Amino acid sequence: MIQAETGRISTIVVSTALGPGGRGIFPYTLLPAYRWLLRAVRETGTTVFAKSATRFPRQGNFRAFNPLTWKYIKRLPDLGMLNAYGLTNHGVTACAGAIKVSGSQGFNVIPNFYPEFAKGTDTAIKETLEAIGLYQKLLGPSFWALELNFSCPNSQEAIRENVAQALKCFQDVKGKYPGLFLLAKISICHPYEFAQELEKLGVNALHALNTIPYEIVYPQKRSPLWQVGGGGVSGGPAFAAALDYNMGLRKQVSLPLIMGCGVRNREDVQRYLDAGADAVSICTLALRKPGEAAAVITSFNKGST
């Protein structure tokens, strides 16, 4: 658990698997096990990170209501997934509205925002600051923390190149909102120096890792999603590399760390905790085995409210 002056983050967090509002995604909500998961999340006060919002609505690759785009999310063996979702969302105003409703229903949701550096650094920073203003206005005092997604997985090069932009963005956000609890979500493609620089700039916690580019997990194979950058691997196939990265990261920074990527069961959670995690995130498990995700949550988050 991570205790801050303004709030807390539970030992197990659910990352992006409950949608942009953080209270579940249709049609998963039709599944009894997923509904059981939602109940466990609510009853244990589990922290939920919302799916990423951008400043304005964005059409990525995957769109829930267009079956032709469903190919951008695939199942892999060992409870794995490959996705090139591409950050489809309705923009920050709609996402904040959905988070507000989730809060009124008893969910503890922390927003996740994606600065679109492809638009240029200044525009991305301006949009990020505008987004924070909107979260404050729409969520009021329940808005105490924000996760900045610096790790969109669809292009390894783009992630590596965004370090300078992300640091500038983080610095400006921290300068304008020093009291906001800021988390940065990073990628296996980021050097540890990036995490160390973020720590120096005052990041409150790091979340490692986002999905892992396909070619890192399967160096000998071509991704079935090669035409859209290869996609990101999550769940079981990503666990070994993610644990290894996180064990190294733990030695480089002393701030709170949310470790994750690849968790399939309680044993995997325990391995992250043994590696020094302050909290552990799950996403794919919640989508592939919601009943197991609920069991993990009830065993680790019991009594944490």
Ligand SMILES: Cc1cc2nc3c(=O)[nH]c(=O)nc-3n(C[C@H](O)[C@H](O)[C@H](O)COP(=O)(O)O)c2cc1C
């Ligand atoms: C279908 C899908 C969509 C995702 N969307 C987002 C997103 O919008 N923002 C984000 O920061 N991470 C996103 N992620 C990454 C997850 O939050 C998580 O960091 C990653 O999948 C690794 O954890 P896991 O192995 O437990 O799934 C997504 C993952 C999946 C599988």
